[in-house]
Every structure is written in structure tokens, then in C-alpha cells.
Amino acid sequence: MDKDLEDVSKFYNIMVEFFANYSLQIVGALIILIIGIIVSKYVQKFVLKILLNNNIDETLSGFVSNFVRFLVVAMMAILALGKLGISIAPFIAALGALSLTAGLALQGSVSNFAAGIILVITKPFKIGDTITINDVYGEVEDIKLSYTVLVNEDGEQITIPNKYMIGDVLVNSFSFRVVEGSVGVAYNSDIDKAISCIKNVLESEKDVSDDNESIVGIEKFNDSSIDIAYRYWVPTKSFFKTQYEVNLKVLNALNNSKITIPFPQREIKIIGDNNVSK
Structure with missing residues (x-):
């Protein structure tokens, strides 16, 4: 004690x-x-x-x-x-x-962090723009210092580390994406009429952008067809939906105008005597 x-x-x-x-x-x-x-x-x-x-x-x-x-x-x-x-x-x-x-x-995280600061300063894109990088596209939903969040047409959320945004090819199409399509028509078709049909389809489609002019013209001459190409702009969130609708309407418009979409053909000529003795 x-x-x-x-x-x-x-x-x-x-x-x-x-x-x-x-x-x-x-x-x-x-x-x-x-x-x-x-x-x-x-x-x-x-x-x-x-x-x-x-x-x-x-x-x-x-x-x-x-x-x-x-x-x-x-x-x-x-x-x-x-x-x-x-x-x-x-x-x-x-x-x-x-x-x-x-x-x-944490060198990877530091790289993302430094790239995020560069993105914030240079501002190559902003929230709401549509960007494509490393074959991944989407609408920019959020920009953080270490990563950028994209959302595509299917509602999928894509998180891209910011280090991939710097020093790589980045395409910014803002709120639209360009759609490219083509269709082959027979050589004896009225080409001007076929082009006019496709233009009418694009002008009547509500989701095709009026701010960016659609382009329709002859792309190339194939063995069995003349390929007519068309390019138009649509909102990112309805890219595939509009593309599929336009393709169907182009097909119907050409059929209604009696314009043939040929299948591949080959013409074979037999020259001389082909009798073979047995």
C-alpha cells in the first residue's frame, strides 16, 4: 500500500x-x-x-x-x-x-490526377459533349480530377482514367455523332432519282440534325452496282435507333421508286468448241 x-x-x-x-x-x-x-x-x-x-x-x-x-x-x-x-x-x-x-x-493515380488538372485547364471537352477515345465513345457526364465518366446510348456508364485522355487521339463531336451508310443500286437505275429518294428520307427523319448538312452521293463503282453513300448527324443518345430507322426507310423508298438493289453477278462467255471427246 x-x-x-x-x-x-x-x-x-x-x-x-x-x-x-x-x-x-x-x-x-x-x-x-x-x-x-x-x-x-x-x-x-x-x-x-x-x-x-x-x-x-x-x-x-x-x-x-x-x-x-x-x-x-x-x-x-x-x-x-x-x-x-x-x-x-x-x-x-x-x-x-x-x-x-x-x-x-501511386504513380498511376498521380498520372491520372495530373492529367485531370491539364484537362480542367485546357478544356478539350465539357460536360454534355460526345467524345471518342480508344474506340470508346459516349456523352461526358462528369469530369473528375482522376477520371472522366461517359454514358452511351444504352445507358452504360463508362469510367476512363484521365491519363488516357492526354497524349492520345481524342475526337469531340459535341452533342452529335455522324452516321455513315451506303447502298448499291443497279447500273441501269436512275441515279439522280435514287439520290433524291435518300435525301428525302434524311430530311423527313426528325432526329437527323438540321444544323449539320447531310451528304448523299456516289461512293464507288462496284462490279454489280453503283454504291451511293450517305452521311448525316444524329444526337448521341439516338445513334443506333436513328441509323436502323433510316436504313429501313431508304430500302422502302428505293423499292417504292422501282430502283433495283442488285445482288452480285458474274457474266461468263464460252468461246470456241467446248465438245470434249470421251
């Missing part, structure tokens, strides 16, 4: 001595840290306001302002540690080693 009281008494004396010697430093460190947290909020709002007033992208503005706030809090925390008499050199060395390790482990 006496030993326990003695241990408690020693602990009490140590605590009293500690607070007597370091109470002011502890209070000072806490005050510095609290001031840093409060000031960082105002600095964050101030930086965010300046960036937005200068028409900087909202996502990038939020990232920069949050990073500035983190720096303010980190600097005040270093000052607080110095107030306590704690050397910050080991912490800085450990932080450097940790940053190097994290950088090597």
Missing part, C-alpha cells in the same frame, strides 16, 4: 513539474494551432473567390483552395511543434521518405 502511494506521489510530482515547466509552451502551441485552423478557413475562401472571379474551373479552384488551406495548417502545426521545443527535422525526413514511397506506389 505504501509503495502504491509512493508511486502515485512520484507521478503527481512529475506531472506538476511538467506543467510548471511546459504549461506556457503547451498553451502557446494550442493557440498557434487553433489560430492556424481558423485562418486557413478564411484563406481558403479568399483563394476560392479569387479563382472563381477569374473564371477558373470550379473543380480546379476547389482543389487549389483546399491545398492552400492544408499548407497553412501544416505550417502552423510546424510552428506549434517548435513552440514545444520538438525538433521537426526527423518529421520532415520521415515525410520525405513517406512521400517518395507513396509516389512510387
Whole structure:
């Protein structure tokens, strides 16, 4: 019992001595840290306001302002540690080693993050545009700092890491996509009439864009047919639906106009005496 009281008494004396010697430093460190947290909020709002007033992208503005706030809090925390008499050199060395390790482990994520910042600054596309990259297409639904989200006509959500958006061929067709089709007609057909039929179909289709002119003309001369090609623009969300409807209407229009769509033919001529003795 006496030993326990003695241990408690020693602990009490140590605590009293500690607070007597370091109470002011502890209070000072806490005050510095609290001031840093409060000031960082105002600095964050101030930086965010300046960036937005200068028409900087909202996502990038939020990232920069949050990073500035983190720096303010980190600097005040270093000052607080110095107030306590704690050397910050080991912490800085450990932080450097940790940053190097994290950088090597997360180099893919860092690449996506850096590419996201470039996308936000350069703005090669915006939400609502239709882009095609690496044979994947879709309407841009959201742009994050590490990835971009697309949605295709089937309602599928496609997530593309931003590093693939930089340094690769990217096609931006905005809110439309171009549809290409062709049909072969017989050589003895009225070609002008066939072209007129296809043009009428495209003009009557409600989903075909009026802002981008449709193109209809002879594509090439095949052995058994003349190929008439047509190109037109449709909203991304109705690409396949409109393509299938137009193809059916083109077929019906040509049939109603008595324009023949031939099948492949070969003409064989037999020259000379082909009698074979047995």
C-alpha cells in the first residue's frame, strides 16, 4: 500500500513539474494551432473567390483552395511543434521518405490526377459533349480530377482514367455523332432519282440534325452496282435507333421508286468448241 502511494506521489510530482515547466509552451502551441485552423478557413475562401472571379474551373479552384488551406495548417502545426521545443527535422525526413514511397506506389493515380488538372485547364471537352477515345465513345457526364465518366446510348456508364485522355487521339463531336451508310443500286437505275429518294428520307427523319448538312452521293463503282453513300448527324443518345430507322426507310423508298438493289453477278462467255471427246 505504501509503495502504491509512493508511486502515485512520484507521478503527481512529475506531472506538476511538467506543467510548471511546459504549461506556457503547451498553451502557446494550442493557440498557434487553433489560430492556424481558423485562418486557413478564411484563406481558403479568399483563394476560392479569387479563382472563381477569374473564371477558373470550379473543380480546379476547389482543389487549389483546399491545398492552400492544408499548407497553412501544416505550417502552423510546424510552428506549434517548435513552440514545444520538438525538433521537426526527423518529421520532415520521415515525410520525405513517406512521400517518395507513396509516389512510387501511386504513380498511376498521380498520372491520372495530373492529367485531370491539364484537362480542367485546357478544356478539350465539357460536360454534355460526345467524345471518342480508344474506340470508346459516349456523352461526358462528369469530369473528375482522376477520371472522366461517359454514358452511351444504352445507358452504360463508362469510367476512363484521365491519363488516357492526354497524349492520345481524342475526337469531340459535341452533342452529335455522324452516321455513315451506303447502298448499291443497279447500273441501269436512275441515279439522280435514287439520290433524291435518300435525301428525302434524311430530311423527313426528325432526329437527323438540321444544323449539320447531310451528304448523299456516289461512293464507288462496284462490279454489280453503283454504291451511293450517305452521311448525316444524329444526337448521341439516338445513334443506333436513328441509323436502323433510316436504313429501313431508304430500302422502302428505293423499292417504292422501282430502283433495283442488285445482288452480285458474274457474266461468263464460252468461246470456241467446248465438245470434249470421251
